[in-house]
Amino acid sequence: MQYNFDEIVDRRNTGSLKWHYTDDTIALWVADMDFKAAEPILDAIEQAVQHGILGYTKPTEALYDSIIQWHGSRYGLQLTKENILFSPGVVPSLALMMNVFTEVGEAVLVNDPIYTPFMSKVEQNGRKLVLSALKEAEGKYHLDLADIEAKIIEHDVKLYLLCNPHNPGGRVWTVDELEALLAICKKHNVAIVSDEIHQDLTLTGHTFIPFLTLAKGYEHNVVSLTSMTKTFNIAGIKGSMIFATNEALVKKISQQQNLNDEYELNLFAYTAMRVAYEQGDEWLTQALAYIEANIDLTVQFLEENLPKIKVMRPEASYLIWVDCSAYGQEDQALYDTLRAAKVELSAGFKYGEKGHLKMRINVACPRALLLEGLTRMYAALSDAT
Ligand SMILES: Cc1ncc(COP(=O)(O)O)c(C=O)c1O
Known part of the structure; x- marks a missing residue:
């Protein structure tokens, strides 16, 4: 079907975070x-409501299959059901990762500029925030690999929070950039958490590479975070995934989630996620x-x-x-x-x-x-x- 993206829907007075105005801003x-x-997503949610019973819900085999299929066919990321955990959001997962990979007081590296919670979650969790400025050349940002390595050594960095694609700069990091970054992190035993929430919005002429596809031999120190919410504009539903391909690491993340009993999504999130990946x-x-x-x-x-x-x-x-x-x-x-x-x-x-x-x-x-x-x-x- 042909969607009409020209349609203006008034979002004021709906509790929208974005459209919080009383005037015509x-x-x-x-x-x-x-x-x-x-x-298909809206229909599936409506069907769930029509069914009338909104009881406790668990992820189905069809949901796992939809996630595995989407990431395998689009990006060559080979996942099994055991590699997938659920989380209410990518930002909550970023916070969770502090406790998976670091102790209070230890250093976490992020780039500058960066989506604000990368900085605030590090600081709010009592970790030391270390910034590596991106270099600007030819109208785009580049990783400053020398600076990254120097900061890792200087501050004994334990964790690097990568944003790929990058918000706010819009870069889709190339395979060469990611491999160079991986080599530095490997050399200094720094864990990498890659926030890949913008992955499916990669634009013509660019190729998104999931970090996990490069991580062979280093899987115990690499996690990807992603979600269907940004891709399909259903952020109000809340829901995301954590991918890790090392069994011991999955167990560690899972144990960390269990501390707050935060490993499940709600009925609408599971439904929307599956239908989005199957039919979106x-x-x-x-x-x-x-x-x-x-x-x-x-x-x-x-x-x-x-x-x-x-x-x-x-x-x-x-x-x-x-x-x-x-x-x-x-x-x-x-x-x-x-x-x-x-x-x-x-x-x-x-x-x-x-x-x-x-x-x-x-x-x-x-x-x-x-x-x-x-x-x-x-x-x-x-x-x-
Ligand atoms: C890079 C990045 N990570 C995470 C989020 C938010 O993720 P969530 O709503 O799943 O917490 C955003 C939203 O703008 C984002 O740009």
Whole structure:
């Protein structure tokens, strides 16, 4: 079927985190999409409600098969049922991994800039946060491998939290980059947890490599975290997966989950996850085509109207990281100027020091909304030079 991504659905007054306004502000921030979910997912949830009994639920063989099939056929990641654990979210899993791989006070390395919870969960869990800044060249971020190794040695780092594809920079790390990173981590016995939640949103011309496909011989120190929620725009349902291919490591993670009895999802999450992987393909293909066109439109709009903004074109997902330093001197003031013009973007400074005077624009919305948001951005910033 043909989905209509141009349809504007009013999300205000629904408890939406993103659309929290009482006025007509346009939300181009939190990373969910303003598109209705795929019909098979909505139908399956409706059927579960119609059935009428919402009792305790466990993952079925069909659910495991759907996950194994999706990851095997798309990415060559060979999983068995024993490699898969469930978790209410990728962020809760990031926090869990502190206790799997590190002790209080030990050092955890993350890149700068990075999706904010990578930093906050490390600190809130009493670990030492070590940042390695990404290098910017040719309009995209690169891992600074020399800096990463130096920081690992200097701080005796135990765990590296990788974001692939990267939020907010949109990089899909190449096999060469990942192998170089793996070699360093292996050399210094650093565990790697790879947050791969944006994997299925990889854009044309780029190839996503699950970290576990490279980890042969190092599986005891590698975990992938991913979810169907970002891919299929069902983040409010909550649900995610933890993949590990070493038996002892799976056991350790499982024991850690058992401490808080947090290893199960709810009925709707299991249902949505299975149906998404079995039947969500058609929706995803169309959503990605629409998103790519929105990215093109945004890049062109900014080039033509706000030419001093430096745009990082994403290789995955629908978040565009832009450098607005030509249009402001102070982070909060830049954000406030945009908010006053009734458009909300994600403020770059929340993503680390490298986010200074940057903004993240979420373009996964109907084109008319996006254009209105960009027009307001233009109105706010064109006066600010
Ligand atoms: C890199 C990354 N990890 C995790 C999450 C959130 O995951 P969850 O909702 O499963 O906790 C996001 C959401 O934007 C994200 O961008």
